[in-house]
Amino acid sequence: MPVTVVIGSQWGDEGKGKIVDLLSAQVDIVARYQGGANAGHTICIGDETHVLHLVPSGIFHEGTQCVIGNGVVIDPVALMEEIRMIRKLGIDVAGRLFISHNAHLIMPYHKRIEEVRERARDAGAIGTTGRGIGPAYVDKFARTGIRVVDLLDRDVLRKKLRLNIEEKNAILREVYKEEELDVEAIVEEYVEFDKLIDPFVTDTTALLGEALADGKEILAEGAQGSLLDVDFGTYPFVTSSHPTAGGACTGLGIPPTAINRIIAIVKAYTTRVGNGPFPTELDDEVGQHLRDIGHEYGATTGRPRRCGWLDLVALNYTSRINGFTELAITKLDVMSGLDQVRAATRYEVEGGKVTTRFPSHLEGLKKASPLYETLPGWSENLTQVETLDGLPEAARSYLDFVSKNLNVPISYVSTGPKRSQTIAVDGVAA
Numbered sequence: 001m002p003v004t005v006v007i008g009s010q011w012g013d014e015g016k017g018k019i020v021d022l023l024s025a026q027v028d029i030v031a032r033y034q035g036g037a038n039a040g041h042t043i044c045i046g047d048e049t050h051v052l053h054l055v056p057s058g059i060f061h062e063g064t065q066c067v068i069g070n071g072v073v074i075d076p077v078a079l080m081e082e083i084r085m086i087r088k089l090g091i092d093v094a095g096r097l098f099i100s101h102n103a104h105l106i107m108p109y110h111k112r113i114e115e116v117r118e119r120a121r122d123a124g125a126i127g128t129t130g131r132g133i134g135p136a137y138v139d140k141f142a143r144t145g146i147r148v149v150d151l152l153d154r155d156v157l158r159k160k161l162r163l164n165i166e167e168k169n170a171i172l173r174e175v176y177k178e179e180e181l182d183v184e185a186i187v188e189e190y191v192e193f194d195k196l197i198d199p200f201v202t203d204t205t206a207l208l209g210e211a212l213a214d215g216k217e218i219l220a221e222g223a224q225g226s227l228l229d230v231d232f233g234t235y236p237f238v239t240s241s242h243p244t245a246g247g248a249c250t251g252l253g254i255p256p257t258a259i260n261r262i263i264a265i266v267k268a269y270t271t272r273v274g275n276g277p278f279p280t281e282l283d284d285e286v287g288q289h290l291r292d293i294g295h296e297y298g299a300t301t302g303r304p305r306r307c308g309w310l311d312l313v314a315l316n317y318t319s320r321i322n323g324f325t326e327l328a329i330t331k332l333d334v335m336s337g338l339d340q341v342r343a344a345t346r347y348e349v350e351g352g353k354v355t356t357r358f359p360s361h362l363e364g365l366k367k368a369s370p371l372y373e374t375l376p377g378w379s380e381n382l383t384q385v386e387t388l389d390g391l392p393e394a395a396r397s398y399l400d401f402v403s404k405n406l407n408v409p410i411s412y413v414s415t416g417p418k419r420s421q422t423i424a425v426d427g428v429a430a
């Protein structure tokens, strides 16, 4: 069966964009299944860097079709801007980009509600990307959301928008004592999207189902990371969707039985943006090394990322949830120059108990102290290395250690941002 799912195994920013970009050349369709413009996928083509927030990076490969699935929340303003940017690069999106008519929309009131709610939470703020993701998913599940298909019928859109904005205005006024939104200005702005978005809108579940029946290859692209999953992540410091493997089925309308490869993107160390517990976080010169050398600043918000050692307790947990069949280890080059490298293999939890099990609730995780295995570091620059054998012995040992601990084979090792800086392990197409 021909569906490959690419999943962030940590807290996002693992470098999925590059691996998706690489694999896009080998598939017929790349389909994004959850999240919204909170994601930022950085792709380096030649000397140029592009950041995509909504459109799958497969758009850079002529002949590859791209789908934005029903599980994604779409900010039409951000989407249209992105399409304009892609067209400016001389890339034709017509007939190649398909947007689910059932995907929900992010509206200005979602961003506004998120902003005032985060401010009111103060020290307890989630540290969101401020893109209105959470409130848009709230409306989806409250069954008051506005979907892409509603943009195509001005009367329906007007009615739904008015109802929504009146409700949000009551919340802004009564709960947060904030200024209200201008209903008519928003209605007028959004009814204009109908013609712009119309050429891309389709029943994407039918499109994907027919593609599967024709034996086509589909790459399902997740955004964020497994530890940000609303069910399995470090709740409440999570995003509001399912970046994990199950999300690919519900976010695209494909059956679980169609999936045969689940590739975990694993950064060689760990990072996190936003608030919430992070047991292996390093507040020292090693953390700063990783941030500086790895350019660990958010692609969407520019925020400095929190950095730390690899956490195999967390990774064994996300492997169990997702059923990883392969690993793609990214940013190994960033770890050059450290005398020793470490990876947490166990946690000491409340009461002094030592465990390999990732705590299932926040308070338990906050109290967990990581216990590390220490391995020799390496000083060599890895950015030009083209084969596994070309890596220094210490780097190979580190990779072996990770793969054995997770009991999942490694397919790719990334040693720099460019497409060419990828080692495909024997037998895997690069």
Ligand code: IMP
Pocket: 011, 012, 013, 038, 039, 040, 126, 127, 128, 129, 130, 131, 132, 133, 134, 223, 224, 225, 228, 237, 238, 239, 240, 273, 274, 275
């Ligand atoms: P939201 O997705 O904007 O609601 O943010 C919720 C949490 O997910 C925050 O901690 C964000 O920093 C984090 N987050 C959202 N998108 C990404 C991403 O693409 N990479 C890493 N973290 C993210």
